[in-house]
Amino acid sequence: MKTDNLILLKTVSSHYQVELSFFNHLHDLGLIEIEIMEQSPYLHEKQIHNLERMIRIHHELDVNPEGIDVVFNLLQKIEHLQKDLMAAQNRLRLYEN
Template structure:
């Protein structure tokens, strides 16, 4: 059986022990996208990995939504730079051999 691609907010509220207003704030700040399916607000399952990081930043480090956005942008930039470094190292190996 195929799993549903959308997870209802009430399920996520229970799982993460947060209020629905938390998810509304994330949506308002562009950190997640809430979609209404059959009159129930839901989040696509592809956003769960990002949502885990967001919840940890908020609960463990007490970072507000703007700070979370900044941290996520910095993590994306680090990932891009690491990929560029990997590509550059691979190109340099050509000259070493």
């Protein structure tokens, strides 16, 4: 199987100096997807941006994985509300002109 866009979880763990159990906990909460290939756990590279955010929240704010789940749910709601607001503002502009 190809591992072109996958990063070995041990590599990510050593790079960010985070224990593997942290990643497993995030996976159990549904925050990241871990793929097992050739008996080794991998992360897809498109998850790295959010993973870096999670690690920063964990290290800098000392938030546990359950708290990170709450924070990310709130961030998703904020992004959704911002999109709704932008759509409403665009519709309003049509009537103003």
